[in-house]
Amino acid sequence: MYGEGDYFGQPVRLLCYQRQFIYWLYEYNPATGERRFREGMLEVPKGNGKTPPNGWVQLFDLLGPPLFGPKGSPVIPVAAASFEQADLLFGDMKHCCRESPTLRHHVDVFDTEILLRNGHGRAFRVAAVAGTNDGGRPSSLGADEIHEWTGPKERVHLVLANGLAKRANSMVLNTTTPGSDLDSMAGRKHLYGYRVNAGEVQDDRFLFVHYGVQDGAYDLEDEEQLRAAVLAANPAAGAFLRTDDVIAPYYQIPEFEFRRYHLGQWTRAEECWLPPGAWEACAGEVELDPELPSHAAVDMAYKHDSVAVVVAQLGEDGKVWPSSLASRWRSPSPTRRRADP
Structure with missing residues (x-):
């Protein structure tokens, strides 16, 4: 019962x-x-x-x-x-x-x-x-x-x-x-x-x-793909689990929490200090001036975080310009998808 x-x-x-x-x-x-x-x-x-x-x-x-x-x-x-x-x-x-x-x-x-x-x-x-x-x-x-x-x-x-x-x-x-x-x-x-x-x-x-969906398999900003992702990740969707009630929090809570609780994906942190896409939006071409002093910064990873090496200069305009030669990569992480025996 x-x-x-x-x-x-x-x-x-x-x-x-x-x-x-x-x-x-x-x-x-x-x-x-x-x-x-x-x-x-x-x-x-x-x-x-x-x-x-x-x-x-x-x-x-x-x-x-x-x-x-x-x-x-x-x-x-x-x-x-x-x-x-x-x-x-x-x-x-x-x-x-x-x-x-x-x-x-x-x-x-x-x-x-x-x-x-x-x-x-x-x-x-x-x-x-x-x-x-x-x-x-x-x-x-x-x-x-x-x-x-x-x-x-x-x-x-x-x-x-x-x-x-x-x-x-x-x-x-x-x-x-x-x-x-x-x-x-x-x-x-x-x-x-x-x-x-x-x-x-x-x-x-x-x-x-x-039960879950693979990272990057759906564009969650697209309403149809968001619904498709929810249906794919939740085996009770359409039964006692109301699909619209699962979709609604996407617009109300941080995306990493939505992915973990409603799409079955493991996240790398309990909190995120930047919204998705904010870091990528900072990308651009920068050429360093060989006449100015340069500074290097290294951020190492302990588990599955990003590893970063950045070379930067302080420009004449007072802004910090990171080098386009700086490299960033991620330590290996597992593919996340539904796995049936």
Whole structure:
């Protein structure tokens, strides 16, 4: 059953992209009968309904039949970067149990825990901000908005995921929107997923699906291309996600935020000090005067920023003139596009 929202209490009707992802997630190894994927990552722009399926998967692992052998006692931490975010995922699970005429008879639902009524098993809320202890034996882990799991919070994910090795056919499911730092946990998983899908790395246990559009594929200043970009990046557009409501913020918020939240693109910074195109508009031909002193400036890059070398002179008009010989280049960054396994 759906949790809070327009469809509260109604039976779930999976969208095509949700159904396809779940089909992939529950593939099994025909040679062993075991679960194929031990870690999944679904990366989708905001508003496409990525969090509820994570909760439904966790409930199925808590209450469903043993598809991959004996389940023992399911132990399922449901986690996010903060208690508020964890409540979104865990709240969907609680509402699903309370509103379902079937599930309500099999579980006891509390604020931070769901317990099997007849048997051993539980799902419980965890917030990365609070930290966690070693020694758990989770059978499944639901982690939401992992792009916010930065700094010390990354270790919480590591500790919980390491505990899965103690259980047969365990699984971690990550759901997230793109972030702003590819050197974060989510960024590294994003890059790793592309390498797996491209065949550069052989990892049959990692499922990665990313919905988004490639940088530069659409001219967002053109209204028709803006709409086409939104439709291409958002698998729920035209269903419960209202396309016009997604397009409207483009004219109200910084473009880099729109690209990250609504087009599924990773950005290189949380804030931009220049609007798109402002730096390029400064381009022009300048010849330095060999009779005047010249000054050189170098700006190095640490990650995926620009590297710049500029030679400049102070002209007789009091203006600083940079040399047209100055070179600028970017350190390599990954192609961003939708990647299907």
